[in-house]
Amino acid sequence: MSVSIIIHFTHVTREYDAGTHVLKAVDDATFSIKDGEFVVILGPSGAGKSTLLNLLGGMDSATSGSIMVDGKNIVGLSDDTLTEYRAAYVGFVFQFYNLIPTLTALENIALTKQIVKDPIDARKALGLVGLADHANQFPARLSGGEQQRVSIARAVAKNPVMLLCDEPTGALDSQTGIMVLELLQTMNRKHGKTLVIVTHNTALAEAADKVIHMKNGKICDVTQNPTPKALSEVNW
């Protein structure tokens, strides 16, 4: 099948002023991601993985370079335009879920009504993650895995082009973690969302279409995986 390139990084650098010197959290990154691809970003701590993901998600601005998404450069956009970009393209899944504690599971998902015109119905989204009967629970009453599933439902409900996940299983036990990853993979395979996951779990690489390795802010290797395994076959 012919798939188009949806994301293209060219010489992207993100610098931080570290007092005595300039720290390049992301250093001259160039790569591309195709529509519907499952990408895993790997690397040691402090390599710049989160920074890269935040740049892609429009939460942070690159110092130089260009990030083309769906044919538009998102580097240097105004705060409001970036917000519109996030609303339309990006679904974020965080390590610590970041659900609004004062809103129920269903209401957390229904929030998307405030953001995009025609989101997926909140109940349906909750059904997708298998939590239909927890609709009226507040986050504090849900387990970590359940909270993460709600947060995925919330990200998906906006019907975004891509799902960006920063260590989505970092706070979960491995059993629950796999369940969450399976869910994410379903979103990718069945619903065609481009999926980018930052993780420390190298085993996940076996299931991805593409693996980006980072070190000291640089992209040291991008490997294409011709035969990605199903999560159940991965050797954890």
Next chain:
Amino acid sequence: MLRKMLRDMARHKTQFVSIFLMAFLAIFIYTGVGGEWRGLQKSVDDFYAETNLADAFLYGNGFSDGQVQAVKDTPGVSVVERRLELSAVGDLENKPILTLYFVENGEISKPFLAEGVAFDKNNTDGIWLDKRFANAQGLKPGDTVGFVANDTRLEKTVRGLIYSAEQVFESGSDTLTPNFADYGYAFLSAGAFPVPEMLTYTTLLIKADDRMDTGRWASSESGADLESRINSESRDDLESRLDAALNGTYNVYLERENLPSVSMFNNEIQQHKMMGDIFPVVFLLIALLTLVTTMTRIVTNQRIQIGTLKALGFKKWVIARHYVAYGFFLAALGAVLGLIIGPITLPYLFYPSMSGFYTLPEWKPAYDVSFVLMAIVLIVLCAAVNWLACANLLRETPADTLRPKAPKSFRHGLLERTSIWDKLGFNVQWNLRDSSKNRIRALMAIIGVFGCTALVVCALSMNDAMGDLKVWQYETINHYESKLALGEATTQEQIDDIVTQVDGETIMEGTVEIRAGSNKKSASLLVLDNTTLIRPTDVNLQPFDLPQDGVFITQKMATALDVKQSDEIEWHIYGVEGWTKGQIAAIYRDPVNQGITMNRAQFEAYGMEFYPTAILTAKNVTESKAGVDSITLTADSMAGWDDLTEAMYIMVYLLIAAAAVLSVVVLYNLGLLAFTEMEREMATLKVMGLKSGKLRGLLLTQNLWFSTLGFAFGVPGGIWLTNIIVSLSGDEFDFPIWLHPLTLLAAFVFTFGLSVLVNLLFSRKIRRLDMVESLKVME
């Protein structure tokens, strides 16, 4: 640790400076105003004690030796002395009015010597002159002054300049602000009276027994307490015993507390006391609030640090001490500075303007232990509140502290079970949940706005009331330009002469005592003689025509006596024996005189003699006439009124400024607190793609809700506050307080304007919200 504290303080400069300032202001004002009114209280008490001010006064047409003995024998009376009070006109360019006291012994209500030689009751050619009058006239001891009293000219040598404790407020003049050149008083010995055999004593000065002296006469009691107590027991006791002893052969019985000078000054002190009590509480509340919000913010932000310190093995109390030190040092510094600076500065700001109205031998602030207590209370409160703000965090185990804050568990409220909930929309749902989760914060915001609204409404309606009163008095009721007060000796020919000359109308004014059931009140009397230049107003302040017959009573007096239309009342004119009974035919309202009015025909039908005390005219009369004591021009009175309101405006501005500070500080701090607590949620929403405008809307909605609630309660609160202040202005005033729609609108715009303004301060914060940073804390 000290360095860490200083660095934290530098980072939260504004908050800590405001905590310090508020602590300082609270104590500064408390001790400053406290020192001021306590100083007044002490000076005046000393003044009363030193001059042996009479406890009670009896006025009559001449007290004989036998009567003095009878009073002396009355239980409860210890010392009695007589004097003659006489009005005289000074032989000076501006024809000042002098009240002369020819005293028998000079033991009670003694003059207080300021300059010259002490009063001598055997000296017959000397006079002891009111010092303020003497200063205004440039008179010194050794000078000779001439004056005319009862058509007799006298000339005396000034021996000394003195103050009288009965004249702290010189009530002799007709204008509201005393003019010391126009009015004065003087002490002379009884022997100085030109024809000693003709001397009739008009006043009995009475000192009560020491036994009764304690408590009962203590002027430190609040006016209301004192009055009710005197009303209930002692006054009736002593008064009725004196009444029996003298067989009612006197005109007026007056207790010290009811002497105009004493009660005026007492009211003044009460007003200052109230101001000195209210403002510090406001500032204290702001200080505490700022402290809570700032410390919560710091401690929340330093959660991980605290956990680390704990894990490193720091004892809990060491960490607690560190955080409590923030508030403690600031509060202590502010309080001590306020304690030192307050009493030595603020009183001297008040005293100069006060001395334009009042006369005291000494203007000096007084200290009180309560100053130090208040400062200690403030410091302890700040430290306690500070501790509370960090206590939760410190109680946790280090592991808990290091872990990100667990979301609070939350239950469904009542409203949410109804079907309305789903229709409310996200903004409303969010804010309902958020405010019910943070009830204390919501309550504080509402109280803050409440206070702000109450202060603004109070300030504005007081401002309105002053203006309303002026219009009411000088435009609606009074239509004359000049009022000519007639002397006691003025003949009917002279009166008729003046009436034709100035095209005037005569009235009779006096003082009466009114009785209705068990209630008794001293009141004013006005007898109209086909008068068209005074237009009485009904209870709605609209001019109306009084009936021909019957007695008319002011609304305030009717309320005080608990009587209504067509009830019967009894009164007796001071100076005339016997009680008269009449039926209330109308109720009217008057701003400055509370009492009764009737027409001349009715007055005479009751068997009383009408003698004019003043002539009113629409003409501007400036040159004096034979038989006329003094002339009051309405234009002058209005100018005097404006002078008086000038002082009020300062108070109004102060109130408005305090309101603004209160609301901005409270709303900003609470907003900051809310923002800190919601930062993560806000960042999450922003990441999801919610626009800054919508986020601002969330905060604004909350702000507007609290403002609306605070405003709704604040308006009645402000009216209540105004009524309290107004009630302190004295019994004879009738201030109608009603809220002008425009005033309400102004208060509304002010309160909500500030609320929106504070919200604008946050919009930048929201736009600048760093999502990566905000969400990182946990990652």
